[in-house]
Amino acid sequence: MKITGVELRRIAMPLVAPFRTSFGTEHSRDVLLVRVVTPEAEGWAECVAMSEPLYSPEYVDGAADVMRRFMVPALTALHHVDAYGVGQALEPLKGHRMAKAALETAVLDAQLRASGESFARFLGASRETVPCGVSVGIMNSIPELLDAVDGYVAEGYVRIKLKIEPGWDLEPVRAVRERFGDVLLQVDANAAYTLTDSAHLAGLDAFGLLLIEQPLADDDLVQHAELAKRLRTPVCLDESIESAAHAAAAISLKACSVINIKPGRVGGYLEARRIHDLCRANGVAVWCGGMLETGIGRAANVALAALPGFTLPGDTSASRRYFARDVTPPFELRDGHLDVPAGPGIGVDPDPAVLDEVTTSVEWLAG
Ligand code: OSB
Ligand code: MG
Numbered sequence: 001m002k003i004t005g006v007e008l009r010r011i012a013m014p015l016v017a018p019f020r021t022s023f024g025t026e027h028s029r030d031v032l033l034v035r036v037v038t039p040e041a042e043g044w045a046e047c048v049a050m051s052e053p054l055y056s057p058e059y060v061d062g063a064a065d066v067m068r069r070f071m072v073p074a075l076t077a078l079h080h081v082d083a084y085g086v087g088q089a090l091e092p093l094k095g096h097r098m099a100k101a102a103l104e105t106a107v108l109d110a111q112l113r114a115s116g117e118s119f120a121r122f123l124g125a126s127r128e129t130v131p132c133g134v135s136v137g138i139m140n141s142i143p144e145l146l147d148a149v150d151g152y153v154a155e156g157y158v159r160i161k162l163k164i165e166p167g168w169d170l171e172p173v174r175a176v177r178e179r180f181g182d183v184l185l186q187v188d189a190n191a192a193y194t195l196t197d198s199a200h201l202a203g204l205d206a207f208g209l210l211l212i213e214q215p216l217a218d219d220d221l222v223q224h225a226e227l228a229k230r231l232r233t234p235v236c237l238d239e240s241i242e243s244a245a246h247a248a249a250a251i252s253l254k255a256c257s258v259i260n261i262k263p264g265r266v267g268g269y270l271e272a273r274r275i276h277d278l279c280r281a282n283g284v285a286v287w288c289g290g291m292l293e294t295g296i297g298r299a300a301n302v303a304l305a306a307l308p309g310f311t312l313p314g315d316t317s318a319s320r321r322y323f324a325r326d327v328t329p330p331f332e333l334r335d336g337h338l339d340v341p342a343g344p345g346i347g348v349d350p351d352p353a354v355l356d357e358v359t360t361s362v363e364w365l366a367g
Contacts, residue, residue: 001081001111005366006072006103007035008064011358013294013323020138022165022192023054029292029322030360032060033350034067036106043110043345046297047102048264055190055291056098056218056239056265063099068365071096071103076367083108083270097242097267104268105300113345118303120340120347123273125306129337133159133313134321135188135290138168142175149176152321156336159184159210159313165192170203177207184313188213191239195223198230210312211236211258221246224255234258238289242266244274251282258312262289263304264297272304280309288314295319295328299346302331306340327354 013029020026032047049056049063074089075081081089086104093100112122134157139145149160160180162172164187173187186209193201193215201215211234216223218239228235236258241247243266250256259279263272279286288305291297298316305314316338319330328348331338341347 001038001040001107001114002079003076003081003107003367004037004039005076005364006037006067006106008067008363008365009033009035009355009359010060010064010361011294011327011355012360013358015292015322016320016324018137019292021163022138022190024052026050026292029294030060031294032064032102033296034102034106036103036110038110038114040114041110043106043108043113044296044350045102045105045109045300046293047098048262048291048293048297049098050291058096058098063096063102066093066096066099067103068363071099072365075103075107076365081107082111087268087270098264101264101266101268104270105263108269109345116344118342118344118347119269119300120303120306120342123269123303123307125303125340126308127306128340128342129334130302130305130310130316130340131158131313131337132316132318132333133157133161133184134317135161135315136163138163138165142172145172146175146179149180153180153183155318156333157317158336159186161186161188161213161315163187164189166197173204173207173209184210186210186213186236188238189215191215191217195227198227201227202231205232209233213260214238214240221250221253221255224250225253228254228256236260238262238265241275244271244278247275247278251278251284256284258285258287260289261286261304262291263301264291269300269304273307276307276309285311287312288316290315290317292322294323295326295331295348296346296350298331299328299341299348302338302340303346325354327351327358
């Protein structure tokens with residue numbers, strides 16, 4: 001395929017409720033959508049970079065800038081490109097994996113729409129539905145948390161993840177465990193602790209958690225390995241794993257026994273699949289993380305979550321957990337599961353009228 005041009009579209013998507021983590025509170029998603037136009041087909045993708053560089057170094061204005069200034073010109077200069085070629089062409093540019101992921105995913109979507117193949121089939125999915133968990137933010141009080149979890153359990157979510165930070169950890173976990181019995185439960189610290197907290201974190205061992213996600217800093221693989229020895233709760237990495245090479249290092253060091261795979265964080269679905277394959281070969285469980293995506297990003301994540309090594313429920317929640325109105329037909333939970341889209345490419349289309357209403361800017365980068 002030859003790329004005719006690329007559209008960068010910003011949309012404002014208010015969240016149904018504020019989402020608080022150890023690194024900040026999100027009230028609304030400022031989402032960068034990418035549309036790649038080729039003579040054969042168009043492809044869509046969502047860049048998962050957030051408004052501020054608090055989860056990772058990337059942020060949405062920076063992602064748009066690096067795409068416009070460096071990445072899109074490198075791609076439109078090519079006479080022929082497919083998804084594998086995007087990674088090759090962008091390889092000299094350091095970092096900016098979320099921006100790279102969005103461009104690679106949009107090209108992959110265009111390519112698969114042209115050939116009539118779904119993301120699920122292309123990636124090697126082995127299921128038609130995926131079990132879903134939900135990520136529950138830090139709340140102002142335990143009663144408020146119990147109400148929120150109660151609602152999600154009633155909706156059918158098969159696994160609850162609680163965001164934790166120093167001062168909001170043992171007590172909320174204890175309260176949820178006591179109230180909801182043997183519900184599948186895990187926690188996510190978003191790097192809020194240090195190794196000196198290991199004895200305190202061992203207090204979580206009493207609650208039979210599936211895992212603790214990213215307790216320590218992003219670049220602390222060695223200290224995660226030490227912490228893993230001190231906890232019975234399995235250690236899972238999110239922020240620390242930006243590539244298959246990082247995953248290999250983490251496995252060698254025994255820094256984790258579970259990995260949260262987010263395609264945006266690792267530079268795209270091709271790298272996400274490599275991490276899946278590596279983990280599967282090494283007996284490391286994986287699950288699909290989320291970045292509060294709209295239906296465009298969610299569709300591809302749900303396809304990835306259907307691969308055989310995804311043995312734990314993901315943060316692939318229904319559209320209504322995030323947005324009153326999604327830009328695609330809403331993803332809806334059925335018996336705790338989402339259907340894996342089966343149509344060509346990501347298998348869903350944004351609704352042009354909804355898109356227009358939420359758009360804050362559009363930029364066309366001609367080839
Ligand atoms: O750490 O997994 C995380 C959302 C934004 C940034 C980081 C994280 C999250 C979530 C929400 O936990 C997952 C989701 O439901 O999309
Ligand atoms: Mg996380």
